[in-house]
Amino acid sequence: MPRLLSSVALALIAALAVPAQAAVFYSNDFEATAAGMSGAGFLAGSQGFSAFGFGNQYFRNASTGNPAASSVLGLSLGSAATSVTLNFDLAAIDSWDGANCCGPDFFNVKLDGATIYSKNFDIFGSPSTGPELTNLVYGPDIAVSGWGDQGYKVALSLGNLAAGAHTIEFFTSGTGWQGGDDESFAIDNVVVEGNGVGNGQLPEPGSLALWGLALLGAGAVRRRRA
Ligand SMILES: [Ca+2]
Ligand SMILES: [Ca+2]
Ligand SMILES: [Ca+2]
Numbered sequence: 001m002p003r004l005l006s007s008v009a010l011a012l013i014a015a016l017a018v019p020a021q022a023a024v025f026y027s028n029d030f031e032a033t034a035a036g037m038s039g040a041g042f043l044a045g046s047q048g049f050s051a052f053g054f055g056n057q058y059f060r061n062a063s064t065g066n067p068a069a070s071s072v073l074g075l076s077l078g079s080a081a082t083s084v085t086l087n088f089d090l091a092a093i094d095s096w097d098g099a100n101c102c103g104p105d106f107f108n109v110k111l112d113g114a115t116i117y118s119k120n121f122d123i124f125g126s127p128s129t130g131p132e133l134t135n136l137v138y139g140p141d142i143a144v145s146g147w148g149d150q151g152y153k154v155a156l157s158l159g160n161l162a163a164g165a166h167t168i169e170f171f172t173s174g175t176g177w178q179g180g181d182d183e184s185f186a187i188d189n190v191v192v193e194g195n196g197v198g199n200g201q202l203p204e205p206g207s208l209a210l211w212g213l214a215l216l217g218a219g220a221v222r223r224r225r226a
Contacts, residue, residue: 025075025084026192030059039169040069044186048142049091052151058091058186061170064179070110070169073190077163081196084158086168089136091186094147095178098122103176107185109156110169117156120174123148132156145181158192168192
Protein backbone atom coordinates (compact mmCIF):
# COMPACT_ATOMS: atom_id res chain seq x y z
CA MET A 1 0.00 0.00 0.00
CA PRO A 2 2.68 2.59 0.82
CA ARG A 3 4.23 1.74 -2.55
CA LEU A 4 0.91 2.55 -4.25
CA LEU A 5 0.66 5.75 -2.29
CA SER A 6 4.12 6.80 -3.28
CA SER A 7 3.19 6.09 -6.90
CA VAL A 8 0.19 8.35 -6.49
CA ALA A 9 2.42 10.99 -4.95
CA LEU A 10 4.87 10.75 -7.83
CA ALA A 11 2.04 11.04 -10.35
CA LEU A 12 0.77 14.03 -8.46
CA ILE A 13 4.15 15.71 -8.45
CA ALA A 14 4.42 15.09 -12.20
CA ALA A 15 0.99 16.62 -12.74
CA LEU A 16 1.75 19.66 -10.61
CA ALA A 17 5.04 20.16 -12.41
CA VAL A 18 3.07 21.06 -15.56
CA PRO A 19 3.49 24.82 -15.26
CA ALA A 20 0.49 26.23 -17.07
CA GLN A 21 -3.12 25.22 -17.50
CA ALA A 22 -5.76 26.60 -19.80
CA ALA A 23 -7.73 28.99 -17.67
CA VAL A 24 -10.54 31.46 -18.15
CA PHE A 25 -9.60 34.72 -16.44
CA TYR A 26 -12.85 36.53 -17.18
CA SER A 27 -16.15 35.63 -18.77
CA ASN A 28 -19.35 37.67 -18.85
CA ASP A 29 -22.46 37.61 -21.02
CA PHE A 30 -23.86 40.62 -19.13
CA GLU A 31 -27.21 38.90 -18.65
CA ALA A 32 -27.06 39.38 -14.86
CA THR A 33 -24.14 41.57 -13.84
CA ALA A 34 -21.47 43.96 -15.02
CA ALA A 35 -19.02 42.61 -12.41
CA GLY A 36 -15.43 43.32 -13.35
CA MET A 37 -16.30 46.41 -15.36
CA SER A 38 -15.75 50.01 -14.26
CA GLY A 39 -15.62 53.41 -15.91
CA ALA A 40 -18.18 54.37 -18.53
CA GLY A 41 -20.98 52.09 -19.64
CA PHE A 42 -24.10 50.36 -18.38
CA LEU A 43 -26.13 47.22 -18.79
CA ALA A 44 -28.79 47.70 -21.46
CA GLY A 45 -31.33 45.65 -23.36
CA SER A 46 -29.74 44.29 -26.51
CA GLN A 47 -32.97 44.76 -28.52
CA GLY A 48 -32.60 43.25 -32.02
CA PHE A 49 -29.00 42.19 -31.33
CA SER A 50 -30.54 39.35 -29.29
CA ALA A 51 -31.09 37.52 -32.57
CA PHE A 52 -27.33 37.57 -33.20
CA GLY A 53 -26.04 35.93 -30.01
CA PHE A 54 -26.18 38.90 -27.63
CA GLY A 55 -28.88 37.47 -25.33
CA ASN A 56 -31.17 39.94 -23.55
CA GLN A 57 -28.54 42.42 -22.34
CA TYR A 58 -25.21 43.81 -23.42
CA PHE A 59 -22.84 46.39 -21.88
CA ARG A 60 -23.33 49.68 -23.72
CA ASN A 61 -21.10 52.76 -23.85
CA ALA A 62 -22.65 55.90 -25.38
CA SER A 63 -19.97 58.36 -24.22
CA THR A 64 -19.09 61.46 -26.20
CA GLY A 65 -15.64 63.06 -26.59
CA ASN A 66 -12.39 62.34 -28.40
CA PRO A 67 -11.37 60.01 -26.98
CA ALA A 68 -14.65 59.11 -25.31
CA ALA A 69 -14.60 57.62 -21.80
CA SER A 70 -13.52 53.98 -21.55
CA SER A 71 -15.36 50.93 -20.28
CA VAL A 72 -12.64 49.27 -18.19
CA LEU A 73 -12.31 45.55 -17.50
CA GLY A 74 -10.07 44.83 -14.50
CA LEU A 75 -8.23 41.53 -14.27
CA SER A 76 -6.11 40.06 -11.50
CA LEU A 77 -3.90 37.15 -12.49
CA GLY A 78 -2.72 34.73 -9.81
CA SER A 79 0.30 33.83 -11.91
CA ALA A 80 1.97 34.92 -15.12
CA ALA A 81 -0.10 33.87 -18.13
CA THR A 82 0.85 33.05 -21.70
CA SER A 83 -1.01 33.02 -25.01
CA VAL A 84 -3.79 35.16 -23.59
CA THR A 85 -6.70 35.93 -25.89
CA LEU A 86 -9.57 38.41 -25.69
CA ASN A 87 -12.78 37.46 -27.46
CA PHE A 88 -15.97 39.52 -27.43
CA ASP A 89 -18.99 40.50 -29.45
CA LEU A 90 -19.14 44.13 -30.59
CA ALA A 91 -22.31 46.00 -31.44
CA ALA A 92 -21.48 49.15 -33.41
CA ILE A 93 -24.81 50.87 -32.89
CA ASP A 94 -26.27 53.48 -35.23
CA SER A 95 -24.57 56.12 -37.34
CA TRP A 96 -20.89 55.13 -37.37
CA ASP A 97 -19.47 57.26 -40.21
CA GLY A 98 -16.10 55.74 -41.05
CA ALA A 99 -14.50 57.70 -43.89
CA ASN A 100 -17.79 59.48 -44.69
CA CYS A 101 -18.72 63.05 -43.85
CA CYS A 102 -18.87 62.79 -40.06
CA GLY A 103 -16.07 60.40 -39.27
CA PRO A 104 -13.68 59.01 -38.50
CA ASP A 105 -15.28 56.91 -35.77
CA PHE A 106 -12.75 54.56 -34.24
CA PHE A 107 -13.41 51.66 -31.89
CA ASN A 108 -10.31 50.98 -29.77
CA VAL A 109 -8.95 48.58 -27.17
CA LYS A 110 -6.13 49.36 -24.74
CA LEU A 111 -4.23 46.82 -22.68
CA ASP A 112 -2.57 48.31 -19.60
CA GLY A 113 -2.74 51.75 -21.16
CA ALA A 114 -1.30 50.85 -24.58
CA THR A 115 -3.53 50.77 -27.65
CA ILE A 116 -3.66 47.27 -29.12
CA TYR A 117 -6.60 47.76 -31.47
CA SER A 118 -8.09 50.66 -33.40
CA LYS A 119 -10.53 50.43 -36.31
CA ASN A 120 -12.69 52.92 -38.18
CA PHE A 121 -16.21 51.53 -38.66
CA ASP A 122 -19.04 52.78 -40.88
CA ILE A 123 -22.63 51.73 -41.55
CA PHE A 124 -22.90 53.34 -44.99
CA GLY A 125 -20.87 50.91 -47.08
CA SER A 126 -19.98 47.36 -46.21
CA PRO A 127 -18.89 45.51 -43.07
CA SER A 128 -15.38 46.12 -41.78
CA THR A 129 -13.04 43.21 -42.43
CA GLY A 130 -9.89 41.85 -40.86
CA PRO A 131 -8.52 38.59 -39.51
CA GLU A 132 -9.83 39.60 -36.08
CA LEU A 133 -13.42 40.23 -37.25
CA THR A 134 -16.39 38.02 -38.04
CA ASN A 135 -19.41 39.98 -39.18
CA LEU A 136 -22.71 38.99 -37.51
CA VAL A 137 -25.12 41.58 -38.88
CA TYR A 138 -24.83 44.71 -41.05
CA GLY A 139 -27.39 47.22 -42.12
CA PRO A 140 -30.77 46.75 -40.44
CA ASP A 141 -31.92 49.10 -37.67
CA ILE A 142 -32.11 46.74 -34.71
CA ALA A 143 -31.25 48.95 -31.71
CA VAL A 144 -31.47 52.43 -30.15
CA SER A 145 -32.16 55.07 -32.84
CA GLY A 146 -33.26 54.73 -36.45
CA TRP A 147 -29.81 54.34 -38.01
CA GLY A 148 -28.66 50.95 -39.20
CA ASP A 149 -26.56 48.78 -36.90
CA GLN A 150 -23.72 46.28 -37.20
CA GLY A 151 -22.33 43.47 -35.07
CA TYR A 152 -19.09 41.49 -35.07
CA LYS A 153 -17.22 38.80 -33.22
CA VAL A 154 -13.79 40.20 -32.33
CA ALA A 155 -10.75 38.03 -31.50
CA LEU A 156 -7.58 39.73 -30.23
CA SER A 157 -4.32 38.35 -28.88
CA LEU A 158 -3.03 39.84 -25.62
CA GLY A 159 0.21 37.84 -25.65
CA ASN A 160 1.84 37.10 -22.31
CA LEU A 161 0.72 38.84 -19.12
CA ALA A 162 2.61 39.15 -15.83
CA ALA A 163 1.00 38.09 -12.56
CA GLY A 164 -1.06 40.82 -10.92
CA ALA A 165 -3.48 43.51 -12.06
CA HIS A 166 -4.27 44.38 -15.66
CA THR A 167 -6.78 46.63 -17.39
CA ILE A 168 -8.49 46.26 -20.74
CA GLU A 169 -10.21 49.44 -21.95
CA PHE A 170 -12.90 49.59 -24.63
CA PHE A 171 -13.51 53.08 -26.04
CA THR A 172 -14.21 55.18 -29.11
CA SER A 173 -12.32 58.11 -30.60
CA GLY A 174 -12.03 60.25 -33.70
CA THR A 175 -12.68 63.87 -34.70
CA GLY A 176 -16.07 62.76 -36.00
CA TRP A 177 -17.14 60.81 -32.92
CA GLN A 178 -20.57 62.06 -31.85
CA GLY A 179 -21.68 59.47 -29.30
CA GLY A 180 -25.01 59.41 -27.47
CA ASP A 181 -27.93 57.99 -29.41
CA ASP A 182 -26.33 59.04 -32.71
CA GLU A 183 -23.56 56.44 -32.51
CA SER A 184 -22.52 54.18 -29.65
CA PHE A 185 -21.22 50.70 -29.00
CA ALA A 186 -21.82 47.68 -26.79
CA ILE A 187 -19.74 44.66 -25.88
CA ASP A 188 -20.97 41.22 -24.93
CA ASN A 189 -19.80 37.63 -24.37
CA VAL A 190 -16.40 38.85 -23.22
CA VAL A 191 -13.94 36.02 -22.57
CA VAL A 192 -10.29 36.41 -21.56
CA GLU A 193 -8.41 33.15 -21.43
CA GLY A 194 -4.93 31.73 -21.66
CA ASN A 195 -2.45 29.54 -19.82
CA GLY A 196 -2.07 30.42 -16.16
CA VAL A 197 -4.08 30.97 -12.99
CA GLY A 198 -6.34 33.99 -12.68
CA ASN A 199 -8.54 35.89 -10.23
CA GLY A 200 -7.80 33.77 -7.18
CA GLN A 201 -9.02 30.86 -9.25
CA LEU A 202 -8.76 27.27 -8.03
CA PRO A 203 -7.07 24.65 -10.19
CA GLU A 204 -9.32 22.96 -12.71
CA PRO A 205 -11.41 19.91 -11.65
CA GLY A 206 -8.86 17.35 -12.88
CA SER A 207 -6.22 18.95 -10.71
CA LEU A 208 -8.63 19.20 -7.80
CA ALA A 209 -9.19 15.44 -7.98
CA LEU A 210 -5.42 14.94 -7.86
CA TRP A 211 -5.19 17.27 -4.89
CA GLY A 212 -7.89 15.23 -3.15
CA LEU A 213 -6.00 12.00 -3.83
CA ALA A 214 -2.82 13.58 -2.57
CA LEU A 215 -4.45 14.72 0.65
CA LEU A 216 -5.95 11.26 1.19
CA GLY A 217 -2.60 9.70 0.47
CA ALA A 218 -0.74 12.02 2.79
CA GLY A 219 -3.27 11.29 5.53
CA ALA A 220 -2.88 7.54 5.03
CA VAL A 221 0.90 7.80 5.12
CA ARG A 222 0.76 9.84 8.29
CA ARG A 223 -1.60 7.36 9.93
CA ARG A 224 0.66 4.43 9.04
CA ARG A 225 3.72 6.19 10.35
CA ALA A 226 2.04 7.21 13.61
CA1 LIG B 1 -25.61 39.27 -23.39
CA1 LIG C 1 -30.15 51.63 -34.86
CA1 LIG D 1 -19.43 60.19 -36.35
